[in-house]
Amino acid sequence: MRTIFVDLEAIASNYKTLKSLTSAKVMAIVKADAFGHGIIEVSKKLESIGVDMLATADLEEAHQIREAGIKSPILAWLHGSETDFAAAIKNDIQIGLSTVAGLEAVAVSARQVSGTAKVHLKVDTGLGRNGAALSDWPEVVAKAVALKNEGLVELVGVFSHLSGTSAKDDADQLAVFEQAVSTAETLGAHFQLRHLAASAATLNQSQAHLDMVRVGIALYGLDPTPHLKAADFGLVPAMRVSSEVVSVKQVPQGHGVSYGYLHKTSGPSTLALVPFGYAEGMPRIATGRASVLLNGKRYPILARIAMDQFILDVGNDQVKVGDEVVIFGNGAKGEPTAEELALAAETINYEIVTRIGGRAKRVFK
Numbered sequence: 206m207r208t209i210f211v212d213l214e215a216i217a218s219n220y221k222t223l224k225s226l227t228s229a230k231v232m233a234i235v236k237a238d239a240f241g242h243g244i245i246e247v248s249k250k251l252e253s254i255g256v257d258m259l260a261t262a263d264l265e266e267a268h269q270i271r272e273a274g275i276k277s278p279i280l281a282w283l284h285g286s287e288t289d290f291a292a293a294i295k296n297d298i299q300i301g302l303s304t305v306a307g308l309e310a311v312a313v314s315a316r317q318v319s320g321t322a323k324v325h326l327k328v329d330t331g332l333g334r335n336g337a338a339l340s341d342w343p344e345v346v347a348k349a350v351a352l353k354n355e356g357l358v359e360l361v362g363v364f365s366h367l368s369g370t371s372a373k374d375d376a377d378q379l380a381v382f383e384q385a386v387s388t389a390e391t392l393g394a395h396f397q398l399r400h401l402a403a404s405a406a407t408l409n410q411s412q413a414h415l416d417m418v419r420v421g422i423a424l425y426g427l428d429p430t431p432h433l434k435a436a437d438f439g440l441v442p443a444m445r446v447s448s449e450v451v452s453v454k455q456v457p458q459g460h461g462v463s464y465g466y467l468h469k470t471s472g473p474s475t476l477a478l479v480p481f482g483y484a485e486g487m488p489r490i491a492t493g494r495a496s497v498l499l500n501g502k503r504y505p506i507l508a509r510i511a512m513d514q515f516i517l518d519v520g521n522d523q524v525k526v527g528d529e530v531v532i533f534g535n536g537a538k539g540e541p542t543a544e545e546l547a548l549a550a551e552t553i554n555y556e557i558v559t560r561i562g563g564r565a566k567r568v569f570k
């Protein structure tokens with residue numbers, strides 16, 4: 206009664222489209238369960254078409270796909286205080302690092318397992334997230350070079366992340382990044398992979414492509430920003446979410462609908478119950494703003510979205526139990542898109558697709 210359809214062919218085709226837009230390598234970001242699309246299935250599909258590299262934020266998800274049989278290079282860069290880097294080295298997962306302490310912890314693990322950790326150093330070029338502060342950068346690089354000389358670390362990459370604040374801000378970050386790479390080279394570090402661009406810069410800032418781009422949202426066919434439309438680049442949304450009508454009843458004029466009676470029927474009317482609530486990631490704040498597609502027609506969700514369900518007032522329209530209700534999809538049949546639902550919920554498509562789920566089942570095609 207609640208289904209998330211994931212079109213793996215669309216993801217594969219988006220990957221190829223993104224490859225065609227750049228001469229750089231393309232890293233596919235499958236963090237957060239592949240942006241809600243299913244990390245194992247998405248990773249397998251991408252590997253089958255020869256993905257250059259996969260990446261997650263957490264090592265846990267990297268292990269999950271390695272253990273599912275993924276052989277492609279994998280990078281993970283967000284680590285907790287108790288992270289087991291030995292497992293990462295044994296599972297051949299590349300590790301993003303930004304601190305001397307992180308490098309030391311990785312070195313201890315490398316010694317323990319008699320291995321070499323594959324490392325990407327991260328520098329903060331302005332975003333203020335992880336990444337070494339510029340003042341710490343020479344020390345971090347020097348430590349990495351020392352560990353490389355001991356054979357404990359292989360320096361594979363160097364990276365940073367853009368804020369997307371403005372073209373000027375991104376250009377400034379690119380300049381800071383190039384300077385940081387050159388500082389690192391002076392200190393004896395050499396990297397095969399310099400990477401900075403995520404989806405937005407992959408689509409509109411080719412000067413930031415460097416050796417590799419990291420694509421997340423665009424891979425799933427969604428807009429990286431409201432001004433940068435995935436469709437304009439031939440990318441197609443891979444997720445379609447639907448539910449169904451599970452009960453239909455006639456009520457008189459003035460009947461309350463859902464908590465707080467935010468909506469009351471304006472005449473004798475039909476109410477259709479749809480079992481897709483905020484536990485499935487249907488944003489409660491979208492009450493009164495979102496609409497869904499039912500039998501080819503849009504219906505606004507006027508009544509309070511609840512945990513398990515929402516209710517449509519369909520007036521005198523013919524609606525029956527089992528009729529499909531499309532929450533969002535690619536928009537081709539008139540259904541809302543993830544972008545439209547995001548707007549109704551005062552958020553971004555990224556948050557919509559990563560939070561959709563709950564009791565809904567994924568179906569892959």
Ligand SMILES: *Cc1c(COP(=O)(O)O)cnc(C)c1O
Pocket residue numbers: 234236365366402403404405419420421422423429
């Ligand atoms: C999530 C993430 C990405 C992907 O960003 P998109 O905008 O979805 O392409 C790339 N790089 C880093 C460091 C990230 O955290």
